Amino acid sequence: MKLHPILAALRRHKAGVVLIALQIALTLAIVCNAVFIIGQRIERVNRPTGLDESNLFWISQQWVGAPSADTADGVEKLDAMLREDLVALRNLPGVASVMPINSLPLRQSSWIGSVSLKPRAESGGKGNVRTAYYFADEQVLPTLGVQLVAGRAFNAGDVQHQGFRDNPPRPVVIITQALADKLFPQGNAVGKVIYSDGSSAPSTIIGVVARLQIPDTGSWSRDFAWYSTLVPTRLNANFANYAVRTKPGQLETAMRAVTPLLYKVDPLRVLDDDSVKSFSDIRAKAYRADVGMAVLMGVICLILLAVTAAGIVGLTSFWVGQRHRQIGVRRALGARKVDILRYFQVENLLIAGAGVVIGVLLAVGLNLWLMSHYEMTRIPVLYVLTGVLAMLAIGQAAVFVPARRASNVPPVVATRAV
Amino acid sequence: MFGYYLELAIRSLKRSPGLTALMVLAVGFGVAASMTTWSVFRAVSGDPIPWKSAQLFVPQIDNWGPNGRSSDGEPPVAMDYTDAMALMRDHRARRQSAMYQISPSIVPADAGKHPLNVSGHAVYGEFFPMLDVPFKYGSGWSASDDTNRAQVVVISSKLNQKLFGGANSVGQSVNIERRDYRVVGVLDDWNPQPRFYDVVNSGGFSSGTDDVFLPFQTAIQASISNDGNTNCNAVPAESGFVGLQHSACVWIAYMAELDDAAAVTAYREYLDGYARNQQKAGRFGWAPNNRLRDLPAWLSSQRVVPSDTRVSLLVALGLLLVCLVNTVGLLLAKFLRRSGEIGVRRALGAPRSAIYAQFLTEAGIVGVAGGVLGLLLTVVGVASVGWVLPKDIADLARLDVSLLVLTLLVAVVATALAGLYPTWRASQVQPAWQLKSN
Numbered sequence: 001m002k003l004h005p006i007l008a009a010l011r012r013h014k015a016g017v018v019l020i021a022l023q024i025a026l027t028l029a030i031v032c033n034a035v036f037i038i039g040q041r042i043e044r045v046n047r048p049t050g051l052d053e054s055n056l057f058w059i060s061q062q063w064v065g066a067p068s069a070d071t072a073d074g075v076e077k078l079d080a081m082l083r084e085d086l087v088a089l090r091n092l093p094g095v096a097s098v099m100p101i102n103s104l105p106l107r108q109s110s111w112i113g114s115v116s117l118k119p120r121a122e123s124g125g126k127g128n129v130r131t132a133y134y135f136a137d138e139q140v141l142p143t144l145g146v147q148l149v150a151g152r153a154f155n156a157g158d159v160q161h162q163g164f165r166d167n168p169p170r171p172v173v174i175i176t177q178a179l180a181d182k183l184f185p186q187g188n189a190v191g192k193v194i195y196s197d198g199s200s201a202p203s204t205i206i207g208v209v210a211r212l213q214i215p216d217t218g219s220w221s222r223d224f225a226w227y228s229t230l231v232p233t234r235l236n237a238n239f240a241n242y243a244v245r246t247k248p249g250q251l252e253t254a255m256r257a258v259t260p261l262l263y264k265v266d267p268l269r270v271l272d273d274d275s276v277k278s279f280s281d282i283r284a285k286a287y288r289a290d291v292g293m294a295v296l297m298g299v300i301c302l303i304l305l306a307v308t309a310a311g312i313v314g315l316t317s318f319w320v321g322q323r324h325r326q327i328g329v330r331r332a333l334g335a336r337k338v339d340i341l342r343y344f345q346v347e348n349l350l351i352a353g354a355g356v357v358i359g360v361l362l363a364v365g366l367n368l369w370l371m372s373h374y375e376m377t378r379i380p381v382l383y384v385l386t387g388v389l390a391m392l393a394i395g396q397a398a399v400f401v402p403a404r405r406a407s408n409v410p411p412v413v414a415t416r417a418v
Numbered sequence: 419m420f421g422y423y424l425e426l427a428i429r430s431l432k433r434s435p436g437l438t439a440l441m442v443l444a445v446g447f448g449v450a451a452s453m454t455t456w457s458v459f460r461a462v463s464g465d466p467i468p469w470k471s472a473q474l475f476v477p478q479i480d481n482w483g484p485n486g487r488s489s490d491g492e493p494p495v496a497m498d499y500t501d502a503m504a505l506m507r508d509h510r511a512r513r514q515s516a517m518y519q520i521s522p523s524i525v526p527a528d529a530g531k532h533p534l535n536v537s538g539h540a541v542y543g544e545f546f547p548m549l550d551v552p553f554k555y556g557s558g559w560s561a562s563d564d565t566n567r568a569q570v571v572v573i574s575s576k577l578n579q580k581l582f583g584g585a586n587s588v589g590q591s592v593n594i595e596r597r598d599y600r601v602v603g604v605l606d607d608w609n610p611q612p613r614f615y616d617v618v619n620s621g622g623f624s625s626g627t628d629d630v631f632l633p634f635q636t637a638i639q640a641s642i643s644n645d646g647n648t649n650c651n652a653v654p655a656e657s658g659f660v661g662l663q664h665s666a667c668v669w670i671a672y673m674a675e676l677d678d679a680a681a682v683t684a685y686r687e688y689l690d691g692y693a694r695n696q697q698k699a700g701r702f703g704w705a706p707n708n709r710l711r712d713l714p715a716w717l718s719s720q721r722v723v724p725s726d727t728r729v730s731l732l733v734a735l736g737l738l739l740v741c742l743v744n745t746v747g748l749l750l751a752k753f754l755r756r757s758g759e760i761g762v763r764r765a766l767g768a769p770r771s772a773i774y775a776q777f778l779t780e781a782g783i784v785g786v787a788g789g790v791l792g793l794l795l796t797v798v799g800v801a802s803v804g805w806v807l808p809k810d811i812a813d814l815a816r817l818d819v820s821l822l823v824l825t826l827l828v829a830v831v832a833t834a835l836a837g838l839y840p841t842w843r844a845s846q847v848q849p850a851w852q853l854k855s856n
Binding site for chain 1: 436439440443444447448451455485521523525528532534535570595596609641643652653654657658659660661662724725726728729733734736737739740741743744746747748750751755797805806808809839843
């Protein structure tokens with residue numbers, strides 16, 4: 001098939017051609033970037049925290065008029081209250097393990113510090129690696145369901161307790177594999193010594209866990225999202241948080257039993273609707289904005305593609321109507337149905353081809369602009385290529401119906417006056 | 419004449435219902451997507467106190483030095499206790515308040531009820547007039563209450579409803595962390611979003627309300643510790659909440675009211691002078707690196723508007739643009755199909771302006787229909803943002819008359835603009851040609 005007659009015909013419909021090409025270009029640019037955003041968000045939401053997230057729930061509560069954590073005496077009293085809660089929770093039917101812990105992955109509230117290979121490292125200086133601390137007791141590994149890959153777990157003898165705002169030495173810690181690799185690229189972190197928060201007191205790494213995300217998911221913490229440090233310490237304050245792992249299928253029963261149980265231990269405390277939360281709720285809340293953004297982008301993409309496809313159908317139908325007679329003449333001169341069909345398909349391919357070329361430029365430009373203004377990364381070529389193929393396919397699909405109608409124009413039309 | 423054009427337009431639109439429906443749908447969806455995302459963007463990027471934001475300033479003092487600065491040289495975003503108290507003592511602005519976030523528990527007088535947890539702020543008395551905080555009953559406290567560490571409290575109307583059934587509770591007492599405080603004021607509905615007076619601790623938007631306000635020094639004395647962020651460049655030398663007050667950790671928000679440019683310049687000089695004095699005294703080992711931003715600049719430097727809402731608005735506007743390009747194409751096809759009719763009208767003496775009027779009327783009708791559909795879809799869209807967005811932000815997106823009017827206006831104006839080129843092409847139709855070819 002020769003392209004010449006098609007090009008000659010297109011030249012007579014400059015405005016229509018430009019409009020369709022422009023529409024395809026804009027659609028491609030927006031859809032590529034929107035789908036890229038969706039892909040990024042899905043990847044973010046699906047990354048594992050390192051926990052065994054089923055059968056895990058969280059309790060946050062606050063005592064009223066509790067002793068001050070600023071005095072040694074108050075700290076002892078607070079610790080006794082905390083241990084009393086632990087005993088009660090551990091005796092709850094259906095509970096597999098319980099521990100006090102300051103936060104959990106995705107909970108956003110965190111204790112961030114830094115660890116260094118040298119003592120008394122200055123804050124913000126080189127060689128400091130940012131980390132999020134989890135303060136818990138010897139039950140931490142089974143309760144979180146994180147996997148120990150080297151060294152040993154905490155035992156009851158490792159566990160200390162301290163006032164919430166105190167900073168005593170941390171003799172032993174467990175760190176994540178990611179943090180171990182960062183601090184000791186040669187491997188073998190177990191048994192090595194690190195210094196936390198510019199302290200001069202050494203902390204010995206006794207174990208390494210495979211993976212444990214920090215509590216924050218915001219972009220500011222992206223660089224150290226997997227650098228967690230576990231400290232065997234019960235924090236004493238006028239509040240205490242617990243993580244509970246239940247036996248399979250017992251999650252809801254155990255969660256319902258918690259509030260009455262804790263009120264029975266000590267009624268002078270605050271427990272509200274947000275106090276007892278399953279980990280799946282924590283996860284849903286943490287990623288709600290990401291899921292929402294993905295859904296919104298998805299809806300907009302669907303509308304865009306539908307509008308563009310419908311636009312192509314509409315305009316091609318108009319052209320078919322306009323060239324009714326010419327089609328009849330071609331048919332009368334011996335063109336087969338399939339020739340007419342091909343004609344419109346090739347015509348669409350030419351227009352869409354021009355559209356996607358401009359669209360690719362626009363897509364990359366939009367991506368660059370988003371990168372300079374917002375937190376975006378470079379769009380992978382695969383997204384753009386897929387977008388190009390999808391646009392061409394949509395163009396062909398949209399043009400098929402009017403093109404088929406054109407191919408059904410009988411040759412006799414040529415002989416009739418309009 | 420307009421009635422006639424209207425009739426012509428409706429007849430023409432009816433003749434190709436598929437094409438008409440397509441245009442109306444495109445305009446409707448494009449406008450609705452833009453307006454829904456706009457309603458969210460408008461809600462989060464609005465000025466929370468437009469009548470006064472130009473007079474409210476947030477000072478920042480570099481008490482950490484070069485190692486504690488962010489990569490772009492910015493000092494800490496909050497203050498340590500020492501600097502905040504020094505600024506309060508010097509009292510150089512018309513009004514000012516240091517503040518920190520608290521989360522105390524309240525024991526209801528009714529013994530059968532469980533204690534409840536509330537959030538709030540420890541502030542100075544000038545906080546209330548400075549921010550034009552509305553009171554339902556009573557008022558804030560005086561400067562002497564601040565210095566005397568009076569046991570007084572201002573509560574929200576929500577907490578007043580919960581504790582006192584909404585009655586005037588001024589003079590009543592509230593048990594906070596097992597101490598009694600006398601209510602001096604009950605706020606009217608006041609929950610500015612973003613929570614501009616302390617974005618560092620609230621993160622900008624918050625689905626809860628601030629229910630209690632205590633005098634700053636009263637709260638310090640009662641050891642009601644801070645509930646927000648504490649950022650330290652070094653581990654505090656002493657332990658506990660008192661140790662925090664003696665440390666260089668930053669946890670206190672600060673706001674000052676400065677009436678005019680002269681006051682701003684004077685305050686800036688005062689801050690630099692203060693930092694220089696600290697340098698001389700040996701507390702700071704670096705030259706002053708302070709900031710003094712007015713509220714809008716401060717909110718933008720803290721990136722309070724979530725970037726997702728901007729990106730969504732942008733993408734939705736892109737969708738609207740595509741829908742309009744689509745409408746231009748379809749209108750062009752529709753109008754030029756009627757070249758014969760145009761030719762006849764022109765030959766019978768209709769001027770170009772008549773053709774313009776006729777086809778713009780037709781475009782306008784598509785715009786109005788698209789706008790009405792857009793209105794319905796916007797209502798659905800705003801109602802369902804709660805499914806998609808985090809609660810604290812979704813709650814802010816509201817339908818109001820201005821949004822509805824804007825929706826209709828955008829639809830009609832956009833469609834009329836889209837109709838301009840096709841109409842121009844229609845008006846260029848040569849009557850002789852058309853008549854000949856028929």
